[in-house]
Amino acid sequence: MSVPHPLLQSILIPLIAAIVIVIAGKKLKEIAGWISCGSLIYSTIMLTLAGMRIWVNPAPIYEEYAWSELAKLKFGLLADGLSLPVALIANLICAACAAYSIPYIRHRIELIYGGDDWGLYRFYFVLYTFFAIGFTGISLSTNLIEMYLFVELVLIPFYFLMDLFGYIDRHRIAIMCFIWSHVSAALFLVGAVLAYVKIGSFEISSLSSLMGMDALLVCFFILIGWLIKMAVFGFHVWVPWVHAEHPTCIAAILATIVGLGNYVIVRLLVQHLFATFKIFSIPLMIWALITMVYGAFLTLAQDDVKRLCACSTISQNAYSLLGIASCTALGVVGGVFYFISHIIGKCILFSVAGILVYQTGMRDMKRLGGLASKMPLTAALFVIGAMILSAIPPLSGFQAEWIMFVGIFRQGFQGSTTGLLIALIGIFATFLTLIYTFWPIKRIFFGPLPDELKNVKRAPLVMTMPLLILAIISIILGVYPDILMKFLNSAISLS
Amino acid sequence: MFTPIIDSLLIFLIITPIIGFFVPKKSSCLICGAVSIGGYIISMAYLLYLLPQIFRNPIRIPAKTSPIHTSIMIDVPGSLMTLLALVLGLFAAIYSMRFMEKDPGTPLYYSLLMAMITGIIGASYSGDLFTLFIFWELMCVTSYVLVGFRKDLKESVEAAIKYMLMSGVGSATILFGMSLLYGLTGTLNLPRIALSLKAGEGGLWLYASLGMLITGFGIKAAIVPLHVWVPDAYTAAPSPISAVIAGASTELAVFVICKLLFFIFPAIKVSWMEFFAAFATLNMILGNIAGLLQNDVKRMLAYSSVAHIGYIFIGIAAGTKLGLTAALLHIFNHGLMKALAFLCIGAIIYRIGARNLGDLAGVGRKMPITSTAFTIAVLGLIGMPPLNGFISKLILFMSCLDSGMLWLGILLIIFSAVSTGYYIRILKALIAAPKNEKLDDVKEAPILILIPICCLVFLVVLLGVWPDPILKFAEESSSWLMEVGRYV
Numbered sequence: 001m002s003v004p005h006p007l008l009q010s011i012l013i014p015l016i017a018a019i020v021i022v023i024a025g026k027k028l029k030e031i032a033g034w035i036s037c038g039s040l041i042y043s044t045i046m047l048t049l050a051g052m053r054i055w056v057n058p059a060p061i062y063e064e065y066a067w068s069e070l071a072k073l074k075f076g077l078l079a080d081g082l083s084l085p086v087a088l089i090a091n092l093i094c095a096a097c098a099a100y101s102i103p104y105i106r107h108r109i110e111l112i113y114g115g116d117d118w119g120l121y122r123f124y125f126v127l128y129t130f131f132a133i134g135f136t137g138i139s140l141s142t143n144l145i146e147m148y149l150f151v152e153l154v155l156i157p158f159y160f161l162m163d164l165f166g167y168i169d170r171h172r173i174a175i176m177c178f179i180w181s182h183v184s185a186a187l188f189l190v191g192a193v194l195a196y197v198k199i200g201s202f203e204i205s206s207l208s209s210l211m212g213m214d215a216l217l218v219c220f221f222i223l224i225g226w227l228i229k230m231a232v233f234g235f236h237v238w239v240p241w242v243h244a245e246h247p248t249c250i251a252a253i254l255a256t257i258v259g260l261g262n263y264v265i266v267r268l269l270v271q272h273l274f275a276t277f278k279i280f281s282i283p284l285m286i287w288a289l290i291t292m293v294y295g296a297f298l299t300l301a302q303d304d305v306k307r308l309c310a311c312s313t314i315s316q317n318a319y320s321l322l323g324i325a326s327c328t329a330l331g332v333v334g335g336v337f338y339f340i341s342h343i344i345g346k347c348i349l350f351s352v353a354g355i356l357v358y359q360t361g362m363r364d365m366k367r368l369g370g371l372a373s374k375m376p377l378t379a380a381l382f383v384i385g386a387m388i389l390s391a392i393p394p395l396s397g398f399q400a401e402w403i404m405f406v407g408i409f410r411q412g413f414q415g416s417t418t419g420l421l422i423a424l425i426g427i428f429a430t431f432l433t434l435i436y437t438f439w440p441i442k443r444i445f446f447g448p449l450p451d452e453l454k455n456v457k458r459a460p461l462v463m464t465m466p467l468l469i470l471a472i473i474s475i476i477l478g479v480y481p482d483i484l485m486k487f488l489n490s491a492i493s494l495s
Numbered sequence: 496m497f498t499p500i501i502d503s504l505l506i507f508l509i510i511t512p513i514i515g516f517f518v519p520k521k522s523s524c525l526i527c528g529a530v531s532i533g534g535y536i537i538s539m540a541y542l543l544y545l546l547p548q549i550f551r552n553p554i555r556i557p558a559k560t561s562p563i564h565t566s567i568m569i570d571v572p573g574s575l576m577t578l579l580a581l582v583l584g585l586f587a588a589i590y591s592m593r594f595m596e597k598d599p600g601t602p603l604y605y606s607l608l609m610a611m612i613t614g615i616i617g618a619s620y621s622g623d624l625f626t627l628f629i630f631w632e633l634m635c636v637t638s639y640v641l642v643g644f645r646k647d648l649k650e651s652v653e654a655a656i657k658y659m660l661m662s663g664v665g666s667a668t669i670l671f672g673m674s675l676l677y678g679l680t681g682t683l684n685l686p687r688i689a690l691s692l693k694a695g696e697g698g699l700w701l702y703a704s705l706g707m708l709i710t711g712f713g714i715k716a717a718i719v720p721l722h723v724w725v726p727d728a729y730t731a732a733p734s735p736i737s738a739v740i741a742g743a744s745t746e747l748a749v750f751v752i753c754k755l756l757f758f759i760f761p762a763i764k765v766s767w768m769e770f771f772a773a774f775a776t777l778n779m780i781l782g783n784i785a786g787l788l789q790n791d792v793k794r795m796l797a798y799s800s801v802a803h804i805g806y807i808f809i810g811i812a813a814g815t816k817l818g819l820t821a822a823l824l825h826i827f828n829h830g831l832m833k834a835l836a837f838l839c840i841g842a843i844i845y846r847i848g849a850r851n852l853g854d855l856a857g858v859g860r861k862m863p864i865t866s867t868a869f870t871i872a873v874l875g876l877i878g879m880p881p882l883n884g885f886i887s888k889l890i891l892f893m894s895c896l897d898s899g900m901l902w903l904g905i906l907l908i909i910f911s912a913v914s915t916g917y918y919i920r921i922l923k924a925l926i927a928a929p930k931n932e933k934l935d936d937v938k939e940a941p942i943l944i945l946i947p948i949c950c951l952v953f954l955v956v957l958l959g960v961w962p963d964p965i966l967k968f969a970e971e972s973s974s975w976l977m978e979v980g981r982y983v
Contacts, residue, residue, distance in 0.1 A: 067960075067961075068886070068962045068963050068966065069963060113928070145880070145889070148880060149880035149885075152879050152880050155879075156874065159919070160926065171923065171927075174923075179912065179915060179916065182912050183912050186911065187908075189892075189908065190904070190908055193896055194901075197897055
């Protein structure tokens, strides 16, 4: 089974779909959403095919296209055991959210602008498709500038979507978020160009020839750039705001944006600058630990469903960072696995929060309750999402977490006592997750049903079905983690 | 005469008002515009025809030069500037066919515009200081008139006078600097000056003349303490003129500074790097911070020009071949982007008659094509990939890391991020919900205004996705400027 240029297709087809939506105009109405969703499903299939090829024969798939020879830029796409799962899952989540947002965004436009504005509706899906392209691009890119290009490609739709379709304070928050993300991307660019000046190439694979002080500087800039995106403690200010004010379907994939930092750190630093990255190991672990605990308490303090999910992203992401920073093979593999599992879980949770807003018009948990009888499938999905995050078997979160903690403990036993202490505190911190994921379940779905919620109907299938598919994938990964582990193990080997 | 590139413009600038005299007043704007476009097209066609030849060897007119002979030297760096000027002049002319239709005296307007473009081309092709000064003055004098073209508006007359006074002082300073240089070397011919300066030491007078030349051209290039005319002139001029002044004539001043520095003064290369690094920093700081405070979009774009001149100076400060390539590339790319931005705001002014951010809210719904183009221009100015602004900023950044000025590179990145603060306010105004009732029956801009805008958008995107041709051009230009020996 060989499709020509599967990786290029997975980027190009959504791009063409976006252009088609622009040209076809307002007459498309809801079809615009289906075109976008269809193109994303198509690219998911392409990536799956590429994945099957790697499964059979573990050699990475590499495609290269000319960009600018004089500026020494190449447009390469690389699918190996590390980048492919990330691209595939991110794409799948985007496809699911595209289907989900077909009714949701129509409702949102009616609320903000009154009536059907199909021009805006179309605009939403054009921007949304660019989002998905950006994710695939970041995961598959082989040179730093190409990666920067896709990071910025995500940034612009991010701003517009927030400003046009977000909630109350959307204009101000959109600018705040844009500036944070731009600064982080700029720092990453500093690292990239610094590497270029020293080694004369933007290729990721040539990063390993950096030595000494240069390597340290490059590593530092790239790390800081992405840590801002990952909202570690100190840089986390923008996340709760941004997540809470974004339209839910975007907030659902925001965890992916925030989490991609994990992937990039593994891709650039762990794989190619491992010796230098090790220097940052202990400080990063402590930082991650602070973020975990802080994020968990921040989450517990929230009453707003969406802010709750947003704050939990901060602490969940820090788990992956802790795993990766432990610098052991299992820790890194587990960290990436946890990241993948977390974005699935977070997507489900956020989308359910969106369904609640869609059906009840409320976000305040104090006023919700007893909805399990009214919306059983939605309640079930929320429980599954919570289980993924709090690492309860048989969902993917559990497998990811134990693999990761084996890694972290191994580092702890080999290294200093600090390492061991971090591992112990880390594992206790995960208990906090249980509280902040299951307590809201009780508050939202059980207990007495308020009178004003008596007439709530079930959510439309277009919204719940994609989430169900994501939940099933998470269960499959949980029961049979080897699917993912085989890919990750083939790619991550620490020297 | 000189060369068909300049001659065709000169001929058409005489023909245009004559034709304008005979056609009815109502249609004179359209007809004269169409006639002047002919001049640009002939000139551009001839330039493209000559280009392969220019790449091999510069063409000298006249072929034999004496020490004080006027001469034109059609070389690669000049062609880069000429291409930019012709492209912008052509688009401004097409644009003006609708934009200026209500103003009286349009035949003269086209004629002046062509004279300004001729001045830019002549100055960038000049082979000696005398020719440089003549064409420079041609450009300056016509631009004063064009800035004050709407002579019944108070602000444009005020801006024109301010501009004229400052620029006049600048021209006098340039002339002083040139005469000092002549006194030192005994020739006006640029390659000969280069040779004779290489042979002997200049001493203090050389520094004095360099200082005068940089001050004089710096007024036009908006180096920071000398930038005060910029916001007024850009704002008061009709938009197509703002586009040409911001996109080509300010860039010409930077180009001439590059040419003088790398051509004439390589002897004192060491000391100018820090000097220009300081000016680059000043320009970036002032341009970007002042930009944040503006409410008038044209003023905002004017301050963004000041900041972008700072970015270009980074390339000069790097002082290497890569730096010069980056500076020339950014001159070209910034010219295109800034012209696009001015043409877009012009189209909006044409339709709604306002240019304050508050009044702009919701224009995006009513004028989707213009707003998309404006968005692309603004994103390009921020330096978003894959637009051309990104490529040139990237190479600027690479060049200053390459010559060991990490701090300057970091400043470039920081101020790029700061500048997003005001660029994004423009984007926000475009996509905001309409508040102004006046906007209800606003339509998309007319086709003659959209054609230049769409062409420029195409160029901005194309040169970002496929930068090779223009990068090659800039690289070749910088290697000509760096190796003066090739001219002799």
